[in-house]
Amino acid sequence: MTGDPRLVVISNRVAVPKARGAAGAQGGLAGALHAALKDRKGLWFGWSGEESESGRTGHIDTQTSDGVTTATLDLSQRDIDEYYNGYANSTLWPLFHDRLDLAEYERETAKGYERVNERFAELGAPLIDAEDIVWVHDYHLIPLGERLRSRGLKNRIGFFLHIPWPATRMFVSLPYHERLVRTLLFYDVVGFQTQEWLESFLHYCENELRAEVDKASGTVTFEGRTTIARAYPIGIDWEHFSKLGENGEARQAQQRLISSTRRRIAMIGVDRLDYSKGIPERIDGIGRFFDKNPESIRDLVFIQIAPPSREDVGSYQEIRAALEQKCGQINGARSEVDMVPIRYVNRGYSHAELFGFFRGAKIGLVTPLRDGMNLVAKEYVAAQDPEDPGVLILSRFAGAAAQLKDAVLVNPHSPDDIAHAIRIALDMPLDERKRRYEKMIATVRDDNVQNWTRDFLRDLSEA
Numbered sequence: 001m002t003g004d005p006r007l008v009v010i011s012n013r014v015a016v017p018k019a020r021g022a023a024g025a026q027g028g029l030a031g032a033l034h035a036a037l038k039d040r041k042g043l044w045f046g047w048s049g050e051e052s053e054s055g056r057t058g059h060i061d062t063q064t065s066d067g068v069t070t071a072t073l074d075l076s077q078r079d080i081d082e083y084y085n086g087y088a089n090s091t092l093w094p095l096f097h098d099r100l101d102l103a104e105y106e107r108e109t110a111k112g113y114e115r116v117n118e119r120f121a122e123l124g125a126p127l128i129d130a131e132d133i134v135w136v137h138d139y140h141l142i143p144l145g146e147r148l149r150s151r152g153l154k155n156r157i158g159f160f161l162h163i164p165w166p167a168t169r170m171f172v173s174l175p176y177h178e179r180l181v182r183t184l185l186f187y188d189v190v191g192f193q194t195q196e197w198l199e200s201f202l203h204y205c206e207n208e209l210r211a212e213v214d215k216a217s218g219t220v221t222f223e224g225r226t227t228i229a230r231a232y233p234i235g236i237d238w239e240h241f242s243k244l245g246e247n248g249e250a251r252q253a254q255q256r257l258i259s260s261t262r263r264r265i266a267m268i269g270v271d272r273l274d275y276s277k278g279i280p281e282r283i284d285g286i287g288r289f290f291d292k293n294p295e296s297i298r299d300l301v302f303i304q305i306a307p308p309s310r311e312d313v314g315s316y317q318e319i320r321a322a323l324e325q326k327c328g329q330i331n332g333a334r335s336e337v338d339m340v341p342i343r344y345v346n347r348g349y350s351h352a353e354l355f356g357f358f359r360g361a362k363i364g365l366v367t368p369l370r371d372g373m374n375l376v377a378k379e380y381v382a383a384q385d386p387e388d389p390g391v392l393i394l395s396r397f398a399g400a401a402a403q404l405k406d407a408v409l410v411n412p413h414s415p416d417d418i419a420h421a422i423r424i425a426l427d428m429p430l431d432e433r434k435r436r437y438e439k440m441i442a443t444v445r446d447d448n449v450q451n452w453t454r455d456f457l458r459d460l461s462e463a
């Protein structure tokens, strides 16, 4: 990649190699971006995840490791409350995941969001050289491109949205929605996970903003500026992930899972503990399966791995409590002294261990109510044994469903549908499992994170 301009990535959180605090669940973004930055000797700028007043005085921590320089600022408690827990995670996240019932519209948090975006621009702009290309990530930083431009930056600046873009009729419930979208049109390229989210965005631009939308070329022209808007489905780091099978830690994890479940068939779910992931609805589906198939109770075990996230946001405390209650109910009603149908684990694991668990589980349940893409679905497929692959049960409302059409697709709101899908998966003959696996693995391998980065940065360079 020598000769390419330096890449500057800006995202809410930065995965700092030697973080001061214990790292929580980092989500799909971290691994994806590290791969992109590694071979461009890039710079990654964002929040350290720490709370202090030092960011207000302009202090930035930098370190270089593995060819990647990270530059991080701390946020004050007020910034964290208003920008991160507030506007980003209590307004935009629920709204963009179709949860109007959970979306809070508060003037103060909206102001905090703008203030922190302005701080990112103020501290980020001096780190950016004239030749750099700049890639901003996700809903926390939508206005950042416009803020950087107002400081005179002429660089190519792109933006990728990792979560869905809601339908116009939902989006307009956001106060000042037009202001937010106008800031997006200061980027040269705006990327979405799927064609569906892209179309929702274009619909808004055309019908609410009255911008000129050219669907054929994927451009939006507004007030003299043209922005490329396209879908770039994110993938996993295939090179790295597919090799984990040779790793001792992965083998050990697989062995641990198999020996602890004895002859029972393991089903697995792995998600950040988030209401968008449909975990209580999944447990309802499993409960329904046991209601309909009481004879199967000794043959199956469901393992749900869900490390807590965003614990300071009320709706996340509620989902955690609801889930604990549901698992407790089913286990209380259906356990025997020597057998528990649901194992619910509140912690994170390494990718190698997850690989081993995925490989040991004959059914992967990925049933979000809404999800930009969902990398767990792709990781589950990538971890399967080609000679005896497991079955992926996937929500039709995950972005990944547009690509993994050979999964068993379900409506995650329907316990009957989930129960039926489990039946199909259990009964599926080996040749059909292999046929579906081969189609899905080709997509997971080819639409990997390296190609995602390449496609986005190619469009950004040519913009």
Ligand code: ADQ
Binding pocket: 025, 026, 027, 028, 029, 162, 163, 234, 270, 271, 272, 305, 306, 307, 347, 348, 349, 350, 351, 354, 371, 372, 373, 374, 375, 376, 377, 379
């Ligand atoms: P997330 O909502 O975090 O990401 P996802 O795409 O599934 O969702 O990525 C989660 C990542 O975290 C996966 O790599 C997974 O292995 C890891 N993870 C989950 N649970 C874990 C656990 N218990 N221990 C360790 N690791 C765990 C957001 C969007 C998605 C989009 C991604 C990337 O919400 O729709 O796919 O960004 O763009």
